[in-house]
Amino acid sequence: MTTRSYSDLYIADAQVNLGNMFDYAVNTCHIPIGKTAEYFVDSGVADQFGKGNPRYVAGRTGCELLWDCLWELNIEQPPYPAALYAEKTPAYWAGWTLAYYQWLRCVPFETILAAVPMEQIERSYYPLHEADIRKFVEVMDEWMREKAVHPQTKNHTHTPQAAYTR
Numbered sequence: 001m002t003t004r005s006y007s008d009l010y011i012a013d014a015q016v017n018l019g020n021m022f023d024y025a026v027n028t029c030h031i032p033i034g035k036t037a038e039y040f041v042d043s044g045v046a047d048q049f050g051k052g053n054p055r056y057v058a059g060r061t062g063c064e065l066l067w068d069c070l071w072e073l074n075i076e077q078p079p080y081p082a083a084l085y086a087e088k089t090p091a092y093w094a095g096w097t098l099a100y101y102q103w104l105r106c107v108p109f110e111t112i113l114a115a116v117p118m119e120q121i122e123r124s125y126y127p128l129h130e131a132d133i134r135k136f137v138e139v140m141d142e143w144m145r146e147k148a149v150h151p152q153t154k155n156h157t158h159t160p161q162a163a164y165t166r
Contacts, residue, residue: 002106005052013058015099018049020062020084022095022118029066029078033091036066037118043072046109050102062095090125094118097128097136104137105151107144115147116140 006014025036040046045068049056056065063082070077085092098121102109120143128136144151 004103004106005050006054006057006103010052010054010058011100011103014049014103015096017056017058017060017062017065018099019088019092019094019096021065022062023085023089023092024063024083025066026091027085027089028080028083031066031078033094033118033122036069037113039066039069039073039075041110041113043069045069045072046113049099050109090122090129093125093129094122097121097133097140100133101137101140105141107149107151111149112140112144115149116143 021040022033022036025031025039026033031039045056045065049065056068060068061082062084067077088096098109098112098118101107102112105112121140124136124139128139141151
């Protein structure tokens with residue numbers, strides 16, 4: 001059985017927070033999604049998030065996650081107020097699914113994003129956003145294998161509480 005960095009009780013919060021971070025960065029702050037992913041990894045926030053640090057997994061809003069990334073990199077915080085939207089965008093979905101995939105496969109965000117750029121994940125929104133998240137996992141596994149990264153797929157017994165993406 002795979003040991004994950006944090007309990008499945010927190011995965012829904014983690015997904016929402018990371019989805020909101022990407023949504024806020026892209027749609028409010030006008031930071032390209034690839035640059036946002038770069039900030040996320042380079043700041044060390046991705047590493048802490050992936051290790052299950054509760055400050056990042058459940059203790060921060062998406063906007064605060066972005067601000068933490070920027071602060072760690074000595075980049076000035078954008079002059080935009082915190083904003084969350086009811087309408088879920090492709091950027092939100094990309095972050096939401098990325099959080100789930102990282103948690104499920106126990107692969108560091110840095111490894112995932114080196115193999116599959118955030119732009120590619122976001123582009124998969126239209127064919128995949130209404131599918132069960134397990135379909136996204138299958139597609140990501142294939143993309144990872146194409147880059148010679150082999151995520152753990154044995155003992156995959158987790159069934160998501162909400163099987164459909166938002």
